[in-house]
Amino acid sequence: MNFPKYNLMRLLAIMLSLSFSTAFAQKMEGEITYEKVTAWPKLYGTLTYMSNEERDRIKQTWGDDESKQEMRLLFNGQKSFYTSSKHLDNDAGWSWNEKEYKLYRDMETEKRTDIIEMLGKIYIVEDSVRAPKWKIMNKIKEIGGYMCMMAVTEDTVKKQKITAWFADNIPLGVGPDLYGGLPGMILELDINDGIVVTTAKKIEMKPITDDIEVPKKIKGRKINEQQYNTLVANHVRDSFKARRAFFWTMPY
Amino acid sequence: MKKSLLLLFCSLICLASYGQSTGRFTMKGIVGDTAGVGLPEATVMLLLPKDSSLVNFGRTGKDGSFEFKNLRRISYLLKVSYVGYLPYQQNVTPNDGDVTNVGKLGMKFLNQDLYEVVIKTARAPLSIRGDTVEYDPKAFKVPPGSTVEDLIRKLPGMQVDADGNIKAQGEEVKRVTVDGKRFFGDDPKMATKNLPAEAINKVQVFNGKTEQSKVTGVDDGKREKTVNLELKDSHKKGGFGKAVAGVGTDSRAEGKVSYNRFDDKQQFSVLGFGNNTNQSGIARNDYQDFKGSQSFNWGDDGDFGFSGGIRYFGGxxxxxxxxxxxxxxxxxxxxxxxxxxxxxxxTKKTKVSTSYFYNSTDAVMDVMSSRDNFLNNSTFKSTDKNLTKTFSGNHRPSFRLEKVLDSLNTIILISNSRINNGDTDYNSFQQYRRGGDTLSNQSTIDNASLYNSFAMSNLLLYRHKFKKKGRNFAASVGYNINNSDGSSRLNSINEFFLDPSNNSSINQQNETESKRNQFKGSLSFIEPFAKKFYWETFYNFSLRKDEVDRNVFDVKDNVLQTNQFLTRYYTNDFTYNRIGSSVRYSNKGLNISLGLAAQQFDLKGKFGQDQSSTSFSHVDRSFFKVTPNVTLNYDLKQNRYLFMEYGLSVQEPTIADLQPVVDNSNPLNIVEGNPNLIPQSNHHVFAGYNMFNPASFTNIYVNVNYSYNVDQIVYNKTIDENLITTTKPMNISGGKNYGSYVYLGFPLKKTKVSMNVNAGINFSNNPIYINNVINKTKTDAYNFGARLDITPSDIFTLYANANWNIADTRYSINTNQNQKVVNSTYGADMNVKMPKEIYFNARFNYNSYVNNQFGFDQKQPILNLAVYKIVLKNKRGEVRLTAYDVFKRNLGISQSATSNYYMETRTKTLSRYFMLSFTYNMRGMSASVKRSNY
Incomplete structure (x- = not known):
């Protein structure tokens, strides 16, 4: 057998302790540290209003210029919390305003509460969790000692091809950004073939001390998923019409 | 699909019983290994067979059993995953009963070797099955030099016939793509016959959507056999080029060629252009295409510390x-x-860039200027008609190496040079008239010069990062050279009609050799502390040595006689030391930095008539100054930024200004040095605020600035009764300048019409001595601008702008020179797309310049028109007809005025011409009526 002993042991332990199925999920507690890599020249390549010449120029000048940010996903059996952490390529220590990006999931009540700063405002998206229409593909690969299966879907609003690699032996339907609803934890999320790739770098199953409850008081405008999608769709459409890059003002 | 895991567990494992609705069914089975042992907690997924969409999932119980209830009566693809086993899948079609039992599913162990090699070592996804078959060419050896076609012949299940047509699993391959993209047209053989086999990383065969369905977006369900060739990274290469040629009326012509070739590690580019349409520089885009990944490098000057570091080194x-x-x-x-x-x-570790560039410019400037000079109680007028012909040629080799030694150490080596030669012919006829129209004096000048120069700049930069994040050390050393060798002939006849005893005739030969070199170095150490603080300590050093040997001869009857006044040999040693420190606080978008530096200037000059001179005069001065620096950058929430800077910059006097000698090489304009000069300093404050609302595309920008001069070095003028001007540098305090600027941009109709307005005010007060009387020039300037972008569609756009500038200048002496200048510009840029890929562009610029005091009122309408058509396959060509300056109004007129003169200049310049040009661009022309904001 070729997967980490730790996980096998854990799996065995879990299976042995399994009296009620709910107990299984409850034990799934821990923290995943992701590295989110944005390939800027490729991202600019998606701006269809630019000519081939302009795109090539950006590619030739900036090569594989990319930025790296650390993201954290904290979870216990019922709840999860995903947020941005430090910038990994900021040696000089310059500080800039971090846009609010806090995604709370309650798997028991199937509720999402997302605090997202975009379009110059802080929005609180409150709604039920709806999973996208995933397709399960016949590819596997290993991430951080976990065997992952490939699933793909499409963001019809932002016109993105989404590839997720999920580990079915972490049976929690969450993952980076707004994605989830798969039979296992998403350990890698690839937006548009490598433009933004969020990969798990550290997977720790441990009791977590950080508070992952939705804060009682949050400032921001409350909207539901439908309104959120409309906002995004309108902004993407307007930005393309005005020949502006939409991803400066909202998460890509 | 709105199921939570928990509910699934309940429905699958807790075996709650629900009434079964008509048509629904239950699927059950047991997941086991090949030996039949049940596998608990295996993931069981139900997919739709047509597109693998996930409709339901759950987990097996302790004994490996699973059950899906209440399923729609359709076929499913059942997929099971269990760690260490190959994912299992099978089609399930429900039988007529309520329960369809799929029985025991035997899962196979995942081949350990496969797992090791493919997944762990290659870190590559493994295609188990599905619609794509992936071949690894490494397993199918072909001789070196083989084409992809040869490789495909060897692949199981694929055939290639004599004509190169490919069949996969018996079906004809309709399309061959390279990295998912079409390869030069539709012929599948293009790629397979031309690409080398060793360039291929993977060969994938799958059923792709038809071209029809890709275009329409409607999946017609038809699939075509497609082969995709995935290139090895080292073979991602390409090339693109562009050529423009144009001919015009008035013997105008221009041409430009550029070509780039690249692969994943290398970029090679050539650029060449020639024209007589006044385009002497490299356009920004051409520069970027030429330099590629080396277009922009920051910190290549190797100077550390806050602004005001190493001295300017020009030539x-x-x-x-x-x-x-x-x-x-x-x-x-x-x-x-x-x-x-x-x-x-x-590469990530090594970056090498080397280039060579040559450029030459032949310029002809035919200038007529007239100048009214105002003295304390009299006026005189001067006119100057001159013709300058210059040639300048520059060879510029450059080299840059950046080597990352390891994750903590980087070295950068830069060496750039310029070899320059040129010549100038200058002819001028100057006349001076005083009171009314009396001709006072006149000069006829005929000068010619030749020069060669060599400049080189070398820098070695070392950066070290410590293990502790944020702690950095950097050191740089540089050596710069700037030598020139020139000779000139100066002929002039100066006639003084009021006092003919002053008449003179200059006939001189000048040989000047100038050598300048500089050694410089910088150190920087940055220590982070208390998480939010960064403390930088820096040191800058520069030693510059100038040596100038100027030999001037008077030519009399073809005999050269040394001119004792103008022949000069001097050396200047200039040493600069600066040590400083700054602390930055960075937290939550706020970056605030406070710094202090101490700088010492040592100037040593030695000058005499020539190297062998027995008596040298000396200048030996030292100056010490402490300079503070404060910067603030605050990135506030909701796209708001606040920034502020305060600094004190210090500039030492030049040694030339300190030399206590009189330069009378121009008898009408005598220049005198001043050994008592001290460094000038300038306090400056700049603050601004910027806000952008991305939802409404509204943008606000405001700034204020203030600067105050202490001991400013100004060139005071004394004009005697013979209209001879003597200029002498002196220190003066009190000059200041302050102002503010506001910008507001907003859409009137989102994405269709947007507008921006801006306004600025600026007040300045500059003191200068004229004939030993202090004269303060106060200028109040106001400007207002507006812009309107009308972009209603993809076939029409109009960009219009208007700007108004009012400058109100008052003098403390010669108050009758007080003047108000109103400068207005109006511009419009219209683009129309017509049928058949024909585009039309009109640019109109109207400039009005009114100075009431001198009755100057100039209106200049400039209209450029262009019509162009995109031609050739893939929009690769463009034919363009352009009319420049249709009204022939580019007259090169300019006007300037100070407290003691008013000047109008007219330079003959390129005016109306028509040009027909053709452009070929391998990547296709990008004709669009809209401007991009990326």
Whole structure:
């Protein structure tokens, strides 16, 4: 057998302790540290209003210029919390305003509460969790000692091809950004073939001390998923019409 | 699909019983290994067979059993995953009963070797099955030099016939793509016959959507056999090029060629252009295409610490490196030639860039100027008609190496040079008239000069990062050279009609050799502390040595006689030391930095008539100054930024200004040095605020600035009764300048009409001595601008702008010179797309310049028109007809006025011409009526 002993042991332990199925999920507690890599020249390549010449120029000048940010996903059996952490390529220590990006999931009540700063405002998206229409593909690969299966879907609003690699032996339907609803934890999320790739770098199953409850008081405008999608769709459409890059003002 | 895991567990494992609705069914089975042992907690997924969409999932119980209830009566693809086993899948079609039992599913162990090699070592996804079959060419050996076609012949399940047609699993391959993209047209054989087999990383065969369904977006369900060739990274290469040629009326012509070739590690580019349409610089885009990944490198000066670091090191001619040109064409008439090549080698560890570029410009400037000079109680008028012909040629080799030694150490080595030669012919006829129209004096000048120069700049930069994040050390050493060798002939006849005893005739020969070199170094150490603080300590050093040997001879009856006044030999040693420290606080978007530096200037000058001179005069001065620096950058929430800077900059006097000698090489304009000069300093404050609302596309920008001069070095003028001006540098305090600027941009109709308005005010007060009387020039300037962008559709756009500037200048003496200048500009840029890929562009610029005091009222309408058509396959060609300056109003007139003169200049310059040009661009022309904001 070729997967980490730790996980096998854990799996065995879990299976042995399994009296009620709910107990299984409850034990799934821990923290995943992701590295989110944005390939800027490729991202600019998606701006269809630019000519081939302009795109090539950006590619030739900036090569594989990319930025790296650390993201954290904290979870216990019922709840999860995903947020941005430090910038990994900021040696000089310059500080800039971090846009609010806090995604709370309650798997028991199937509720999402997302605090997202975009379009110059802080929005609180409150709604039920709806999973996208995933397709399960016949590819596997290993991430951080976990065997992952490939699933793909499409963001019809932002016109993105989404590839997720999920580990079915972490049976929690969450993952980076707004994605989830798969039979296992998403350990890698690839937006548009490598433009933004969020990969798990550290997977720790441990009791977590950080508070992952939705804060009682949050400032921001409350909207539901439908309104959120409309906002995004309108902004993407307007930005393309005005020949502006939409991803400066909202998460890509 | 809105199921939570928990509910699934309940429905699958807790076996709650629900009433079964008609048509629904239950699927059950047991997941086991090949030996039949049940596998608990295996993931069981139900997919739709047509597109693998996930409709339901759950987990097996302790014994490996699973059950899905209440399923729609359709076929499913059942997929099971269990760690260490190959994912299992099978089609399930429900039988007639309520329960369809799929029985025991035997899962196979995942081959350990496969797992090791493919997944762990290669870290590559493994295609188990599905619609794509993936071949690894490494397993199918072909001789070196084989084409992809040869490789495909060897692949199981694939055939290639004599004509090169490919069949996969018996079906004809309709399309061959390379990295998912079409390869030069539709012929599948293009790629397979031309690409080398060793360039291929993977061969994938799958059923792709038809071209029809890709275009329409409607999946017609038809699939075509497609082969995709995935290239090895090292073979991602390409090339693109562009050529423009144009001929015009008035013997105008221009041409430009550029070509780039690249792969994943290398970039090679060539650029060449020639024209007589005043385009002497390299356009920004051409520069970027030429330099590629080395277009922009920050910190290559190797100077550390806050602004005001190492001294300016210039010289005659242009810069040592090529740089993009942003401005419009040059005035006068110029003929330009330029060309060069650049090569970059880029890997994560090593970056090498080397280039050579040559450019030459032949310029003709035919200038007529008239100047009214105002003295304390009299006026005189001077006119100057001159013709300057210059040639300048520059060779510029450059080299840059950046080597990452390891994750903590980097070295950068830069060496740039410029070899420059040129000549100038200058002819001028100057006349001076006083009171009314009496001719006072006149000069006829005929000068010619030749020069060669060599400049070189070398820098070695070392950066070290410590293990502790944020702690950095950097050191740099540089050596710069700027030598020139020139000779000139100066002939002039100066006639003084009121006092003919002053008449003179100059006939001189001048040989000047100038050597300048500089050694410089910088150190920087940055220590982070208390998480939010960064403390930088820096040291800058520069030693500059100038040696100038000027030999001037008077030519009398073809005999050269040394001119004792003008022949000069001097050396200047200039040492600069600065040590400083700054602390930055960075937290939550706020970056605030406070710094202090101490700088010492040591100037040592020695000058005499020539090297062998027995009596040298000396200048030996030292200056010490402490300079503070404060910067603030605050990135507030909701796209708001606040920034502020305060600094004190210090500039030492030049040794030339300190020399206590009189330069009377121009008898009408005598220049005198001042050994009592001290460094000038300038306090400056700048603050601004910026806000952008991305939802409404509204943008606000405000700034204020203030600067105050202490001991400013100004050139005081004394004009005697013979109208001879003596200029002498002196220190003066009190000059100041302050102002504010506001900008507001907003859409009137989102994405269709947007507008921006801006307004600025600026007040300045500059003191200067004229004939030993202090004169303060106060200028109050106001400007207001507006812009309207009308972009209603993809076939029409109009960009309009208007700007108004009012400058109100008052003098403390010669108050009758007080003047108000009103400068207005109006512009419009219209683009229309017509049928058949024909585009029309009109640019109109109207400039009005009114100075009431001198009755100057100039109106200049400039209209440029262009019509162009995109031609050739893939929009690769463009034919363009352009009319420049349709009204022939580009007259090169300018006007300037100070407290003691008013001047009008007219430079003959390129005016109306028509040009027909053709462009070929391998990547296709990008014709669009809209401007991009990326």
């Amino acid at each position: 005659e001619g242009d810069g040592i490196t090529i740089s993009p040109s942003y401005g419009s064409g040059s005035p006068g008439f110029t003929k330009n030639w330029a060309g060069g090549a650049n090569y970059n080698y880029d």
